[in-house]
Amino acid sequence: MTGAPITFQACSACRQHWYFERPFCPYCGQAGPATKASTGASTVVAAAVVHRSADPAFEPYEPFCIVLADLDCGLRVMGQADAGVSVGDRVTGAIVSRGGRDIIVFGGNAS
Numbered sequence: 001m002t003g004a005p006i007t008f009q010a011c012s013a014c015r016q017h018w019y020f021e022r023p024f025c026p027y028c029g030q031a032g033p034a035t036k037a038s039t040g041a042s043t044v045v046a047a048a049v050v051h052r053s054a055d056p057a058f059e060p061y062e063p064f065c066i067v068l069a070d071l072d073c074g075l076r077v078m079g080q081a082d083a084g085v086s087v088g089d090r091v092t093g094a095i096v097s098r099g100g101r102d103i104i105v106f107g108g109n110a111s
């Protein structure tokens with residue numbers, strides 16, 4: 001998938017990492033966590049097909065899947081994917097502008 005990399009934060013003190021950006025480590029409280037970029041390589045762990053989106057901005061992409069995917073770096077994130085994606089599929093995620101928003105979109109096959 002072409003787009004900006006999915007970023008996450010990591011703590012140099014306790015070595016934990018997490019997805020939602022914060023000014024401190026949610027595990028040990030250390031300030032100034034580092035921001036890192038994921039490769040986007042992931043495994044789909046849940047998928048649901050959306051035939052009619054509640055948001056008209058996503059109508060051009062219907063039908064599409066809402067998926068939960070485990071990034072290879074160990075974080076679970078939600079995003080959109082093409083309809084037909086199944087649990088266990090290897091995909092690559094990136095931040096893509098879709099429907100006027102920057103969202104995670106998964107596509108293709110990750111190695």
Ligand SMILES: [Zn+2]
Binds near residue numbers: 013014016028029030
């Ligand atoms: Zn920490």
